[in-house]
Amino acid sequence: MNKLKLRSLIEQFFIEDIGEQDVTTDLIFTDDTNGKIVFLAKEKGVFCGEDIIKTGFNLLNPDIVIDLHVKDGDSIEIGEQLGVVSGEVSTLLKGERVILNLVQRMSGIATLTRKAVETLDCSYTRICDTRKTTPGLRMLEKYAVRCGGGYNHRFGLYDGVMIKDNHISFAGSIKRAVELVREQLGHMVKIEVETESKEQVIEAVEAGADVIMFDNRTPAEIKELIKLVPNHTITEASGGIALSDLDSYRDCGVHYISLGFLTHSFKALDVSVKVVLG
Numbered sequence: 001m002n003k004l005k006l007r008s009l010i011e012q013f014f015i016e017d018i019g020e021q022d023v024t025t026d027l028i029f030t031d032d033t034n035g036k037i038v039f040l041a042k043e044k045g046v047f048c049g050e051d052i053i054k055t056g057f058n059l060l061n062p063d064i065v066i067d068l069h070v071k072d073g074d075s076i077e078i079g080e081q082l083g084v085v086s087g088e089v090s091t092l093l094k095g096e097r098v099i100l101n102l103v104q105r106m107s108g109i110a111t112l113t114r115k116a117v118e119t120l121d122c123s124y125t126r127i128c129d130t131r132k133t134t135p136g137l138r139m140l141e142k143y144a145v146r147c148g149g150g151y152n153h154r155f156g157l158y159d160g161v162m163i164k165d166n167h168i169s170f171a172g173s174i175k176r177a178v179e180l181v182r183e184q185l186g187h188m189v190k191i192e193v194e195t196e197s198k199e200q201v202i203e204a205v206e207a208g209a210d211v212i213m214f215d216n217r218t219p220a221e222i223k224e225l226i227k228l229v230p231n232h233t234i235t236e237a238s239g240g241i242a243l244s245d246l247d248s249y250r251d252c253g254v255h256y257i258s259l260g261f262l263t264h265s266f267k268a269l270d271v272s273v274k275v276v277l278g
Contacts, residue, residue, distance in 0.1 A: 001139060001140070001206055002139065003051070004130075006052075006139070007055055009136070009139075010052070010055055010056050011059060013098045013102075014023060014060070014094075014098055016058065017097065017098050017130070018094055022093065025089075025094055026211070027035060027227065029089050029090045032088055032096070033090075033274065034086070034087060034088060034089060035276070036181075036276035037084070037085050037092050037274075037276060038082075038083070038084050038274050038276050039085075039100075039271060039273055040081060040271065041076045041077065041079065041080040041082055041170075041269065042078060042196065042270040042272050043078060043269050044075075044077055044177035044270045045075075045076060045107055045110070045111035045114075046073060046076070046106050046107060046113075046148050046269075047071070047072065047073070047074050047076045047103075047109040048073070048106040048109070048146065049072070049099075049106050049149040050071060052081065052103055052106065052140075053066060053099055053180055054066055056083055056102075056104065056173075057091065057092075059095075059155045060094060061088055063088070064085060064086070064087035064091055064092075065086040065087055066085050066086075067084045067085075067086075068082065069082055070082050070083065072110075072147045073110070073148070073149075077277050078104075080158040082271065086230060096169070096273045101231050102140065103267040103271055104271050105123065105140075105141070105268050106140055106144040106146075106147070106271055107144070107268075108144075108169040108268040108269040109145060109146065109263055109266045109268075110204070111213055111269055112243075112261075112262055112266045113145050113147075113148025113149060115223075115243060116148075116150065116243055116246060116259060116262065117148065118256065119218060120246045120250060121247070122248060122250045122251075124255075125249070125250070125252075125253075126138040126148070126150070126151045126253055126255065126256050127150040127151065127152055127256075127262075128145075128152060128153045128236075128256050128257070128258045129142055129149040129151075129152055129259065129260075130153055130238070130259070130263070131153070131156065131259040132257050132264045133263045133264070134264075138154045138156070139155075142155065142263075144200060145263065147256050148262075150262065151256070153256075153258050159189070160190060161185065161189060161192060162192045162193075163181070163188065163193045163194065163195060163209075165215075169262030173203070174195075174207055174209075175206070175207045177207075178207035178208065178209060178241065190210040190211055191208075191209055191210050192209065192210065192213060193209040193212055193213065194213045194215045194238075195213060195214060196215050196216065198228070201229065202228055205229060205233065210234060211233070211234040211235070212229055212233055212234070212236070213235075213236040213258075214237050214238070216238075216239035216240050217237065217239075219249050219252040222237055222249075222252040223252055226254065232255070234256070235254040236254055236256040236257070236258055237249060237252065237256070237258075238259075241257060244263070
């Protein structure tokens with residue numbers, strides 16, 4: 001993750017939550033009382049949020065002491081102590097909710113991604129994400145996918161060409177769309193074409209696409225379509241693929257399966273923050 005961008009994001013999240021002041025905490029704790037809180041797993045899954053905890057608390061108070069017992073990508077069990085944070089009570093109370101929310105979300109994505117990778121159970125085909133992320137949280141959510149064992153598709157409209165059905169309709173054909181891009185695109189950026197039929201696959205191959213996506217195709221259809229694609233061309237399956245379907249795609253032969261549900265239909269992992277007394 002980009003540490004500078006992460007710091008900026010968390011600053012904005014704190015500004016949104018704390019505003020002018022934490023009225024409750026500031027009125028109860030008027031001195032520099034110290035304390036400890038523990039992050040506790042209440043659900044089995046994959047942890048993600050190491051830098052969130054460290055960056056978040058240190059932004060509020062550089063004297064906070066953080067002792068994490070897990071690393072990003074580690075499997076965690078119910079009841080496991082993930083780490084202890086010590087320092088000024090007012091800092092602990094002001095930072096815990098924003099930090100916990102992010103840890104829960106990212107751990108939920110990492111956990112779901114791990115399930116997808118294990119369900120597919122294929123060393124040849126990689127699981128990857130899509131642009132179906134929460135606005136403002138894309139960097140964090142895509143990082144969580146990597147922690148779960150998945151891979152990242154493009155990060156935005158700026159870092160990869162993906163010619164979809166609407167581009168094709170407006171341009172008139174796959175061939176024309178690819179030609180227009182090739183005339184202006186630098187050599188470092190790949191061109192992907194979304195296809196929905198045998199004819200479109202053939203046209204994309206002839207146009208010289210670097211990546212061919214089989215959109216909303218069954219595993220059986222993909223096995224036939226992939227025969228039309230040269231070995232040097234990257235292939236991807238996408239569209240309407242659920243977690244329960246993944247095992248049926250195990251032997252279809254594509255390099256990647258992109259799954260939108262990893263970042264738009266995950267369940268936040270249940271992690272809590274408890275005060276350590278004594």
